[in-house]
Amino acid sequence: MRGTIVTKDIAAASAALQSGEVIGMPTETVYGLAAVIDSHEALTRIFDIKKRPRNNPLILHISDVMQLDEVAASIPEAASALASAFWPGPLTLLLKKHPSVPGIITAGLETVAVRVPNHPVTIELLKAVGKPVAAPSANPFGSISPTEASHVHKYFNGQIPLILDGGSCAVGIESTIVGFENNIAVIHRHGTISEAQITAVCETTKVHSGGAKPVAPGMYPRHYAPKTPLIFSNDVSELLQKFSDRKVGLLYYGEKPAGIESCTVTCSLSKTSDLNEAAANLYTSLHRLDACWLDLIIVQKFPDDGVGRALNDKLKRANYGTIIT
Ligand code: AMP
Ligand code: MG
Numbered sequence: 001m002r003g004t005i006v007t008k009d010i011a012a013a014s015a016a017l018q019s020g021e022v023i024g025m026p027t028e029t030v031y032g033l034a035a036v037i038d039s040h041e042a043l044t045r046i047f048d049i050k051k052r053p054r055n056n057p058l059i060l061h062i063s064d065v066m067q068l069d070e071v072a073a074s075i076p077e078a079a080s081a082l083a084s085a086f087w088p089g090p091l092t093l094l095l096k097k098h099p100s101v102p103g104i105i106t107a108g109l110e111t112v113a114v115r116v117p118n119h120p121v122t123i124e125l126l127k128a129v130g131k132p133v134a135a136p137s138a139n140p141f142g143s144i145s146p147t148e149a150s151h152v153h154k155y156f157n158g159q160i161p162l163i164l165d166g167g168s169c170a171v172g173i174e175s176t177i178v179g180f181e182n183n184i185a186v187i188h189r190h191g192t193i194s195e196a197q198i199t200a201v202c203e204t205t206k207v208h209s210g211g212a213k214p215v216a217p218g219m220y221p222r223h224y225a226p227k228t229p230l231i232f233s234n235d236v237s238e239l240l241q242k243f244s245d246r247k248v249g250l251l252y253y254g255e256k257p258a259g260i261e262s263c264t265v266t267c268s269l270s271k272t273s274d275l276n277e278a279a280a281n282l283y284t285s286l287h288r289l290d291a292c293w294l295d296l297i298i299v300q301k302f303p304d305d306g307v308g309r310a311l312n313d314k315l316k317r318a319n320y321g322t323i324i325t
Contacts, residue, residue, distance in 0.1 A: 021160070024163030028169055078180055147172050
């Protein structure tokens, strides 16, 4: 295959999808590697290109809540309430799958993951295609998710024909995933839509306990990882002092931490400590630091609540656990 084209041409992206190609697709969370629901070959290619284990299901993207009946066999009341409250938006619902949804998408599970993305380009693309589109994040399995078309190009140039450029992802981290047990909402993956926001809509909510075999790839112990060793901590200044003789990149938010002068590169995720802004900047900053040949990336821990909890969760999984001394 020749080099991958990065384009804003929605009609070209739609034509590629409809002819059974895998393409890079923008969403408000992260970029996806997209294929239409009914091309087994293209769906298979997603797993091959990503080197994603086949037992990790994909999220289906639909243009409108009206399309939900095509992919879900039943919709609990709590799910309808959450869809009305947060769609289009960064919330994925796990619903009993419609018999027509191919098993490769759900990895053989009885539930299907589905959401309506909140990005005008994606919605226009989905409408043009006219059928649901499956898309996991457009990164090799385990590496940092892409938040710009250039990240997708860096990962998959030559392996896909086209990347639809929708600009930088406004949300910047993966969607919150919610399943249902007897009409009770169960959070499977944290995202920018917080537990408190879910609970405000459906009064009973619980957080999935995980277990030995993660049900969502985002819950793998090591995921979202840069190549550079990464550690994160409440006390960044102590770490900066400890590693002052190393090439260190620092990601922080709010006030500049003491000792910042010893860093080779620094990125502020949000000067005003706005956690949504920090989420929007997290992966882009990690991509940037990971290209700097650093010995270590140090990240300031977030408050363990709401969006901060989702960010800490990503960082925990990006942590190699190898602290160089
Ligand atoms: P990604 O788009 O790369 O973040 O991956 C899609 C996410 O949706 C993964 O975390 C999947 O495990 C999750 N997912 C998709 N379908 C299901 C399902 N039926 N049950 C649980 N998680 C799912
Ligand atoms: Mg992913």
